[in-house]
Amino acid sequence: MLEHLETINFDGLSIEYPPGDIVQQGLVAILIFLKECGINCDKISEINNKETLLKIETEERRQNDLLELEKTIKNHQQYELELQSLHNDNKKKLLVNLAEQQTKLEIEITKVQQEREINRSRLLSFIYDTEKDADGIIKEFLSTSEAERQTQAELLEREKNEQMGILSKCHNDQSASEKKIEEYTKYRDSNAQSLLSVELINNNHLAEVVKDQKKDRDDLIDKIKNDEILQKAALVGLLEKSDTRSWSIVQQVNLVQSQLVALTNIELERKKLQVNQQINDLADKQKDNSLFWLMQYQSLMEVRPQGLLEGLEPTLVRHVAIAGALHCLPFLSTLPGMLPHVTHDDLIEIGINNENDRCAVILAANNYLAEINMLDSSTTKINEPSTSDTNNQDNKSTMSSISSTECVVCFDSECQVIFLPCGHLCCCENCSNMVTTECPMCTLIQRKFKLENLNVQIIIYNKFPRFDCLLIDINNFSKY
Template sequence: MMCFSELGEDYCPPSQYLLPVLESDCGKQNSDCVDGIEEAWQSKFTDYEKRKVEKQQEKLAFERHLEEKQKEHAQLLCMNNSRKERILNSVREERDRVEQGVSQQQRAQEAERLLVLDKVRQAEDGISSRISDMLMENKRKKKSAEFLQAMEEDRIRMEHLTAITQEEANSLRKKEVAAAMQKMLSDSCAVSMLQEASEFRRQSLVSEACRSLEHLDKHFDKMMSLQVLDKSKAIAHILEEEEMQKVAFQALQLQKDSVHGYIRNQIRLIEGELMQLTKLEIKRRNLDSENLQEVLVDQRTALSDMLQQLLKQREQREQELRQVLAEMERKSESNQQNYWMIQYQRLLDAKPLSLRMQEAGVEKELVNLLCKLSAQHYLPILAHHRVTTAALCHMSSSDLKKLGINEVGIQKALLKWAHDRHPEVCKGKQQDEETETIPTAPSPPSPHPTTSAIQMPSPPLTPGTPITPSAPSPLEGPGSSECVVCMETGAQVIFLPCGHVCCCQVCSDALQNCPLCRSNISQRIRLYHG
């Protein structure tokens, strides 16, 4: 075709020239063939149309089936999604509920932990204040001459005791004094027997010595015989035995001695504080809290030192009283009858210092205040100068110092007590003092006041005043004062020099080191009170 187009001629296919010839030649013959072919093609087209219709019907049926399957699949998918959503919602709700419960439990545990820590902190603050008061009181007692003054008064009193007047000999109440002596001896014997029995029982557990057990049985038999002994016979025996009268007087003298009683009360207070400190240390270890551990150790060390010092002072005072007794026995007349009974009656009838000061004119409330402050040695000064509450309202610290009351804590306590009782009288005095001190510039207040500067120290009680138990500790609970070794018996022994109260009597015998701090044990002190 490209060649014809290049030559400029039109191309005509051969079919245009041959077809008419073929048609003209074979037209009649092919007409039948064409009809047959057309019928064949027509039948084929018919079959094709039928198959096409069948295919379309199959297609429609398949599409309907597919649509039904898709609907079922969609329905199953929807049901699955809804079930999955329900499961997720239930899981989410359960998770929220569990998280809420866990958070509530955590908040409750945190609140409980904070509450316990707050109670521990309050107990530590209370113990710290009491220990600081004890340390200040001990320092104040060291500076004052109370013990020397008491010893001098005892010497003068013993000189008067050695001289017995005829009037006292005539007024001797023999039966009454003998009954008092019998009661004193029974009490002293019972206490000594219980202590000795406890000591022998401890030795028997360690050594299992039959000899000690026999000795213990003898002592118990002796104690039982004293209890079974008729009271009248005991009194008659005391009336005859001068040595028993002397022993009874010695026991009463030890009981009435103010210095020895003060030392006993101080030892009792320190033992209680050491027990509370040990409970605090154990509680802090259980709470895994290491705060203020060094402060507790310092306080416990200071209390242990004070306890050892007081034990030495008690032994020294008992030795002094024994020397006084020996001096009285040496100066007593050999032919003097009922010497120790008269001395016992004189000591029994002796009025306490507070009562003598009340009879001298000192107000009862003022006497009680000085007794609470452990400052009875200032009572004669107040009685001599006839100081009353109204007079205290018009006095200052310098005025009290001029009278002889040199301790600042006692001065402040007296002035505060008078101000609380008569505030309207002391108000004018305070305004006058403020007017006088206007030219002087006040010192700036400390931004962090200490506890010792805020709280007024409360000295320990004296022998003349009853011991008031402190508030119950917030740490009281099961196991708080148990023996840390056997966990069955309460703590009964103080270890020195560490000061821990953590073991019972039986477990402490086998220990060489303290189970809490691992320090060496040099001395054990048995606690016979709660």
């Protein structure tokens, strides 16, 4: 750029760099300054050749610039003069306005002062008038207060006269009331005397009445004493009659009791025979069942394969046959190894899938173990054919041990209760409390009576009215 630079026109520009003195020296001075600053500038020689031309041109331009500058300065000065003249005109106008405003303010101030003077004169005249009116009011008030004082004095005098009249009237009324009170006291005293006389008469009459009542009461007491002696004699006779009647009733009850004891013994014998017959029937049935299962066992033993049951004990096979699981014997060769604890899972493993068969085999195993334990302890020796005979003998001994006077429920206490209408004497008192609906030997219970003198309870049913009437006539009984 600087190589092709020929002229620089700075019209109307203010250059800060390069400095102004270098710029005024021309283009060559500017280029030299730039070269000294480290900027390479060639063709300076060519520029020196044209320096003269440039100087001429610059001079012309400078002159033109100076002319233009002078012209602008003149214009500017003229503009400033115009502004100053305008400012002076405005200042004059402002001073005139201020003077006018000052005169207006002075006029207004004088008006305000005049109004204040007028108001002050009005206020003074008003104060004078009010003072004059106040003097008149004070004079009028003084005159009215004097008149009021006179009227108040007259009123006080009148009130005093009225009080004196009222006091005199009250005094007269009090004297009249005292006279009335005196008359009333006299009348009351006379009435009290009359009432006392009447009360005295009534007291005398009451004393006579009380005396008559006392006399009647004494007569009545004497009469009651006489009647009491007669009643004692009658009561002694009635007691003698009741004693003889109760003795006869007791004798009748004892007779009935003995008869009922005999009937009860007969009934017990009949019951014993029935029980013995039932026991014999059960023994026969059990014997037949035992023979049937033994025959089944014998037939099974005959038809069993060789070597199948060599590992099983005959007692275990017998219990299996009694339990009804003979068809499971081919699966039970390992059963002795499972004892004493045989479970359903063990039986399922050996091929027994039916639940009823498993239960029968477990029952047979438990019976077999029980029999082995009993044989080992030597406490009882059980034989299947002789079981029915031993049971029969036990039942017979039990029935034969029942006495005619023992309770058929507990077999410990004596019989103390008679059940009616069946007439069975078969229960003690404690057991009869537990038996509330029916006789231990036959029918239903309706009622119970306790005879304390006989220590016997009679339980009465609705079919025995004769004994019901008999017990109601007895004096010493308690019903429950």
